Amino acid sequence: MPPSDPSSAPSVAPESLERTIEFSDNRLLIELCGEYDRNLAQVEQLVSVQINRRGNILAILGEARDRAAEVLQGLYERLEQGKQVEPGDIDAAVRMGGSAAGTGVRDGDQIEMFKGGTLEIGTRKKTVEPRTKAQQDYVRALYDNELAFGIGPAGTGKTYIAVAVAVNQMMSGHVDKIILSRPAVEAGERLGFLPGDMKDKVDPYMQPLYDALNDFLPGKQLAKLIEEKTIEIAPLAFMRGRTLSNAYVVLDEAQNATSMQMKMFLTRLGQGSRMVITGDRTQVDLPRGVTSGLSDAERILKDVPGIGFNYFTAKDVVRHHMVAKIIQAYDKDGPVG
Structure with a gap:
């Protein structure tokens, strides 16, 4: 039996590069995604990942999946507190959760605003x-x-x-x-x-x-x-x-x-x-x-x-x-x- 041609096999992302998050409140999930999924698109662009929605589950593909998951969970918690999610909030969440303005420098202490007690x-x-x-x-x-x-x-x-x-x-x-x-x-x-x-x-x-x-x-x-x-x-x-x-x-x-x-x-x-x-x-x-x-x-x-x-x-x-x-x-x- 001749060996199969590896180039003919479909390209499938390794399972280890996917992370899924399940959200209990579908209404808040809709707000998190934004109109026409524009919020997800902004996170994808800023963090360099791919996000797919499957019902009340978001599947994140890419090397920065953990960082994107942290951002999405933080924004969801913000919605649970009765606050809105706007483009500026997403940009801030990305920087707080990981990169400092696109430099890739970790700045984990800044995630505090999205993880509990807020200063308002x-x-x-x-x-x-x-x-x-x-x-x-x-x-x-x-x-x-x-x-x-x-x-x-x-x-x-x-x-x-x-x-x-x-x-x-x-x-x-x-x-x-x-x-x-x-x-x-x-x-x-x-x-x-x-x-x-x-x-x-x-x-x-x-x-x-x-x-x-x-x-x-x-x-x-x-x-x-x-x-x-x-x-x-x-x-x-x-x-x-x-x-x-x-x-x-x-x-x-x-x-x-x-x-x-x-x-x-x-x-x-x-x-x-x-x-x-x-x-x-x-x-x-x-x-x-x-x-x-x-x-x-x-x-x-x-x-x-x-x-x-x-x-x-x-x-x-x-x-x-x-x-x-x-x-x-x-x-x-x-x-x-």
């Missing part, structure tokens, strides 16, 4: 969850310290989380008002003379702060709070001479404050207030030769008790997963400019 910030419109270990530490620092710094690249949630905590603290009566500020520095381009009154001229610089507030407060309530000056959004230059008492104060884009401006701002802290400084040392838009006040403050205040410093990296990016890859590529290439 309640606001009028939504509940905010820190999605990485660095974000969890940052949230704790914001509640534990009267002055805290959040330093790291764009997209890591530094400002978003700070504004969420500010809204939470105002809602719970711990502070009477919120003050959000940024240096009005152009990002490498001249915008010329802007039309309108002072508010019209500075609002374009402040728009990211308005965007964050709109995520946490209903539009009519936010407009009323701004009209009553319970919430203030103002350029850094407007802070001079003020004492900010019983307020939650956030300085965003602090890398664009000069050393003198930073000292001025930090010394505005009054009784009953809390202050958060956020910035990215790689995106300084100050004129050449002008020292960033953020770098100075970091150097001068690093050993002062009661001041928290929190640092973020590309693996903490919670925007589109491509942002983390872009940041890593630029970091590898060296300083810009």
